Amino acid sequence: MKSMLCVALGVVAMMTAGCGASPTAPSAQPTSLLEGTWRGTITVTPTGQALVAGPTTWTFRSVSGSAGSTYTATIESLNPWLPVSASAQTALVPPGLSPSDVSTLGDYASPRGCRGSFSSYGTTSATRFTATFHGVDCNTQRFDGSVELSR
Numbered sequence: 001m002k003s004m005l006c007v008a009l010g011v012v013a014m015m016t017a018g019c020g021a022s023p024t025a026p027s028a029q030p031t032s033l034l035e036g037t038w039r040g041t042i043t044v045t046p047t048g049q050a051l052v053a054g055p056t057t058w059t060f061r062s063v064s065g066s067a068g069s070t071y072t073a074t075i076e077s078l079n080p081w082l083p084v085s086a087s088a089q090t091a092l093v094p095p096g097l098s099p100s101d102v103s104t105l106g107d108y109a110s111p112r113g114c115r116g117s118f119s120s121y122g123t124t125s126a127t128r129f130t131a132t133f134h135g136v137d138c139n140t141q142r143f144d145g146s147v148e149l150s151r
Contacts, residue, residue, distance in 0.1 A: 032062045032068055032096070033068060033092060033095075033096050033097070033098060033100060033124065033126060034060040034062070034071050034090065034092065034102075034124060034129075035060055035061065035062050035071070036059070036060060036151065037057060037058070037059045037060075037151075038057070038058045038059075038060070038129055038149035038150065038151055039055070039056070039057050039058075039149060039150065040055070040056060040058075040129070040147060040148045040149035040150055041053055041054070041055060041056065041147070041148055042054060042055075042056040042077050042079050042082070042145060042146075042147045043079075043145050043146050043147075044079055044081050044082050044143050044144075044145040045143060045144050045145060046081060046137075046141055046142070046143040047141065047142045047143065047144075049081075052079055052080055052081040052082075053079065054077065054078045054079030054080055054081075054082075054083075055078045055079075056075065056076065056077045056078065056079065056147060056149070057075070057076045058073055058074070058075050058076075058129070058147075058149055059073065059074045059075075060072070060073050060090060061073075061074075066095070067095055067096070068092065068095040068096035069091060069092055069093070069095035069096075070089065070090070070091050070092075071089070071090040071091075071092075072087070072088070072089060072090075073086075073087070073088040073089070073090050073104060073106065074086075074087060074088075075087075075088060075106065075108075081143075082111075082116075082137075082143075083111055084108040084109065084110065084111065084116070085108065085109075086106045086107065086108035086118075087106055087107065087108070088104045088105060088106025088107075089104070089105050089106070090102060090103065090104040091103050091104075092124070098124070098125045098126045099123050099124065099125045100123065100124055100125075101121070101122075101123060102120075102121070102122050102123060102124045102129065102131060103119070103120065103121050104118075104119065104120045104121075104131065104133075105117075105118075105119050106118055106119075110137050110138055112137060112138050112141075113138075114137070114138035114139065115138075116135060116136065116137040116138065117135060117136060118133050118134065118135030118136075119133060119134060119135070120132060120133030120134075120147065121133075122147075126151075127150055127151050128148075128149070128150050129147070129148070129149040129150070130146070130147070130148050130149075131146065131147050132144070132145070132146050133145050133146065133147065
């Protein structure tokens with residue numbers, strides 16, 4: 001999980017490295033591939049426990065100046081094991097094109113009284129978002145899962 005988190009952090013860092021730089025000429029902004037609200041199912045398998053599925057909603061907002069490569073995400077999970085609101089950063093490679101690879105890093109206030117974090121990697125098109133993820137809750141409980149979203 002640590003190596004996946006490092007890779008995902010590296011992708012987000014690469015995608016935002018040029019933020020704040022002054023362009024020499026205006027550049028065309030790609031169509032915002034993720035912008036808006038997506039709904040679907042999130043499945044979670046805590047280590048040593050059974051798979052738990054539940055509905056989820058992810059809302060993506062493009063980060064200004066990122067040329068469609070970086071988004072903030074607000075995630076609402078109604079999964080019985082992970083009923084949380086999470087904040088995340090999402091990066092697309094290549095930006096604005098369908099399909100694209102997508103990497104997300106986020107954290108949340110756990111219902112178990114601590115902080116949790118997760119990273120995910122998958123693909124997205126204009127109408128479908130699928131990813132696997134790994135996380136840790138309360139610095140002790142690891143979990144794996146997947147998310148499937150559509151517009």
